Amino acid sequence: MHNYVALLRAVNVGGTGKLPMSELKSMCESLGFAKVRTYIASGNVVFESKLSEASVKEKLEKCLDAYAGKPVGVLVRSAKEMAAVLAANPFKSAAPNRTVAIFLDHPPPQDAVADARGRQDEEIALGVREIYVHYGNGMADSKLKIAAAKNGTARNMNTVAKLAEWANS
Numbered sequence: 049m050h051n052y053v054a055l056l057r058a059v060n061v062g063g064t065g066k067l068p069m070s071e072l073k074s075m076c077e078s079l080g081f082a083k084v085r086t087y088i089a090s091g092n093v094v095f096e097s098k099l100s101e102a103s104v105k106e107k108l109e110k111c112l113d114a115y116a117g118k119p120v121g122v123l124v125r126s127a128k129e130m131a132a133v134l135a136a137n138p139f140k141s142a143a144p145n146r147t148v149a150i151f152l153d154h155p156p157p158q159d160a161v162a163d164a165r166g167r168q169d170e171e172i173a174l175g176v177r178e179i180y181v182h183y184g185n186g187m188a189d190s191k192l193k194i195a196a197a198k199n200g201t202a203r204n205m206n207t208v209a210k211l212a213e214w215a216n217s
Contacts, residue, residue: 049082049096051215052104053130055151056091056112057121057201067091067116075111087210092203094214101126123151123201127215129176134212137205138173139182144205146186150179152200166191 054076059067069086072093076084081095081104097104105124112120125133139147156179157163161172169184170192179197183190203211 049098050101051096051127052081052094052101053125053127053211053215054093054095054104054108055123055125055201055203056093057123057199059091059120067112067120069093071115075115076108079107079111085214087214088207090207091201092207092211094211121199121201123153125151125215127212130208130212130215133175133178134205134208136175136178136180137208138180139171142171142182142184144209146184147180147182147205148187148202149175149205149208150181150194150197150200150202152177152179152197156196160194160196163195165193165195168192 069089072091073084073086076093076095081097084093084095086093099107101124105122108122109120112122133149137147137149155177156174160174160179164172168191170190171182172194173180179194179200181192
């Protein structure tokens with residue numbers, strides 16, 4: 049069995065994509081995932097599966113599409129990868145609630161930082177399949193747009209730490 053973290057895009061954010069976490073848990077269990085736990089109401093789920101990452105992603109996206117009637121993006125990381133995302137955070141001394149990892153399916157393009165628009169005091173760094181952003185003054189008034197992050201989903205470092213802990217326990 050493999051331990052995974054699945055991160056759903058645009059779920060329960062700003063009143064769009066409503067999905068009760070109890071429904072997400074039931075979906076995952078119906079797909080044969082074991083030890084399913086959800087974390088906060090923003091589309092985070094930790095579970096075990098004997099399937100590959102690609103198979104987990106495909107099955108969960110199909111199930112969510114059937115439920116929502118539209119595609120719901122899913123980013124999947126193994127327990128080891130989630131721990132590595134946390135360890136690789138280049139902004140460890142910054143407030144974890146003002147630092148995010150934007151999870152992507154593929155490595156970010158090398159020009160992602162240079163192509164960012166609306167940058168003010170934000171710091172940006174590239175990861176393996178992530179883009180890290182530290183919002184010095186918080187996210188509320190940020191105008192930052194990162195084209196490479198369009199199909200990604202962000203989680204702050206507090207959430208990343210909790211998901212890494214759960215996936216590795």
